[in-house]
Amino acid sequence: MPQMVKAIANEMHIQQAFLSNSTIHTIYFGGGTPSLLSLEQISFLLNNIHQHFTIASDAEITLEVNPDDCTPEKLQAWRNAGINRLSIGTQSFREEDLKWMNRSHNALSAIRAIEQAHQASFQNISIDLIYGIPGLTTEAWLQNVQQATQLPIQHLSCYALTVEPKTALSNAIQKKLLPDINTDEQALQFELLMQWLPDAGFQQYEVSNFAKPGFESKHNSSYWKGIPYLGLGPSAHSYNGQWRQWNIANNSLYLQSIEKGIIPAEIEELTPSQKRNEQIMIALRMKEGIYFNQLSNLFSSEHKAALLSNADKWINRKLMEWLPEVQQLRLTTKGMLYADGIAADLFETT
């Protein structure tokens, strides 16, 4: 067993009380390329999880995979090992886009991977698509989305291409070797997406996430609902309702620390005001927005009144709506385009 896999199992052991022995409803292998793990390694980790935690019988267990790593045999083996949801990193069905993003797979192998997963009796398949790539026309984007919705998938994450600083991409754009992204174009493609996907049966439930009814990602929804989670491995983030913590990113330092029985994490205790700000930020990303009835211990009537009065200008501009009968404050479809700026504006100053 590789050192890293063993270390993750060890971390699990050290952290087994982090979630206060509550029942686990979702497990997610992600943040990297977990499809590179051998079946034996995946089983080893799943066994360890079952030893240390109570897992609900209907738990959602997701594996993030690259289309290239999918073969009928592997897919079947993952399914047999208990994986019941796949997140396939398709990104695009257009060769130009895949080349532009330096992806190793091609459009056909992505389609094949989805079909084979379906044949391996995966009934909860998610894929992701990227838009706002230079050269992606509106027509091409529509074709891409149509291609996706014709496949046997239940869930779709669509992300606008983001240029992270200090990456090869941002360097190339700075040196004018590649055209810069056009945010107006991205906005248009996002707006169109929010029209097209519901027509194809995929409802938007978060800024970037669309699903057939009942197939919303339970795991990701937990993040947005403020439910505690435990992340394992280098760079992994955890939240227990009181504080957030994140492991060191450096692999060898992570291994050294776990070896000594120490979790190499930085901890951030949240003040009530910070918790409210987080709640505003993540709840507004969700279609259902802020449900005050479920948040009464975090938002007093004063907090609620202040928030609503701040939201007034956004409501007037039809970027937000307030449904008093259900005590729900949420973004309109148009407002989804400005989720960050509006959230920041509604923040309490700390």
Added chain:
Amino acid sequence: MKNIRNFCIIAHIDHGKSTLADRLLEETQTIGSREMMDQVLDDMDLEREKGITIKSHAIQINYNHKGEDYILNLIDTPGHVDFSYEVSRALAACEGALLLVDATQGIQAQTISNLYLAIDNDLEIIPVINKIDMDGAMIPEVTDQIVDLIGCKPEEILLASGKTGIGIQDILNAIVERIPPPAGDENAPLQALIFDSVFNSFRGIIVYFRIMNGTLRKGDKIQFVSTGQNYIADEVGILKLNMVPKDSLSAGNVGYIITGIKNAKEVKVGDTITLAANPGEMIQGFEEVKPMVFAGIYPVNTDDFEELRECMEKLQLNDASLTFELETSKALGFGFRCGFLGLLHMEIIQERLEREFNQTVITTVPNVSFHAYSTKGDKIVVNNPYEMPDPTRLDRIEEPFIKAQIITLPEYIGNIMTLCLGKRGILINQSYLTPTRVELIFEMPLTEIVFDFYDKLKSSTRGYASFDYSPIGYREADIVKMDILLNGDKVDALSALIHRSRAQDFGRKLCEKLKELLPRQQFQIAIQAAIGAKVIARETISAMRKDVTAKCYGGDISRKRKLLEKQKEGKKRMRQIGNVEVPQEAFLAVLKID
């Protein structure tokens, strides 16, 4: 009196004046090396860092020369163009001057103008070439420059290094042997020249003076000639590293007086101290110092206005040349209209507010003081764009002109001509001081050097130009008020008074700059520059179509929250003009426009 020598040091910035002064004090054991901090004469942080002696001081040196004790009073002079009047008063308090020239740099414009001031005051000039130990020292060339300039013999020029101490003894000897002792009658009515003052929070204003005639005793009832105000001399004394009280001081001496004055405005540099009972005449050369450049200063947070007011008041206590009055701006709230001696003075005030008082401020478009004449013949002094009368009521406007003196290398004459003529300058004279030093004299509108002139001059001569100026009165000019509008709302803090021929260009650049600095908002923003109702430039910021990040999962939440909190914090500092949010950098942008 025959054993007193009063002298100053004339030097360009960075030519080593402060270091040389340190050596003189050290060599004469005026200060022990234990108390010796580098460059003791510059005691404000800012002066140390900028290498500019902003406020002049004085110090007494005791020196034994050939068995006789001498008192050498070193009077320090400020070293920037904005302070030429203060320099002239410090020079008037001396009989001699060290002309200090950097061996690697040669003579600079400012050195020359101060040298002329010294010669006008009949000072004995002792030329010193400093930094002779440096690699790039050009001793023969600099010697020639000095000989050409003051007509001395080469052997009269002293060679020194403030850093290593070479030549310090020669300088001390020359001060005693070449500079004449002060003249004056200690029994005549008192005439003491005020050359500086400082504020001390315990003692009030401490006034520095040089007695020309008469005697000043502790307890005397004194009078300031220009104001006619009487005071009691609570304490008089001489200036060592610390103040040393004395019972009396008489003609020829340099000292300080404390009278309990709290307001720096009552003490005017160049004024004469005399006795109320037996008044002497005003010493020649006194002028009321008038601010030349005006700008608004506003707190970044409107809540901090009262705090800023306190700081401005404290600042004025030790800088009487700073003037300010209350001003309100729709864009910026409450602030002050401030008058400065010049642009550097403005920068110094800004920096002192930041460093000494922890105030971050927004400074608005600076302007000079214009004279507007109405059709009825009234004269209106316009120090602020909103004071400009309606064009229909205007007969004419006059603007202040300066005589600008620039010294440079011959290869940069072309660039300087382009720069100065482009700024409405008129070439008055061009002469070669030495084969490699050219002096250019221009008459220019002062308003043209308020914007980016120094930086431009520096870049177009790669730093090989030095500049000095003096005001030469007012001339008629076609000055207009240019406004900036955001979605139709006027931003009063960005209005500018400008020559009509420059308005379009400036307006365009300002609109372009604002387009860079204003964040996109959820709607389109029109940026316009206008003279009256006539729009002369326009830029448009298109609406922001999207402001949402794609991913926000478990590992992104903390970072994302902090990012948005920071954004919120930044918004708090923005100013609302109509429906447009304007970051404070936008208000500072105008200062960066060429």
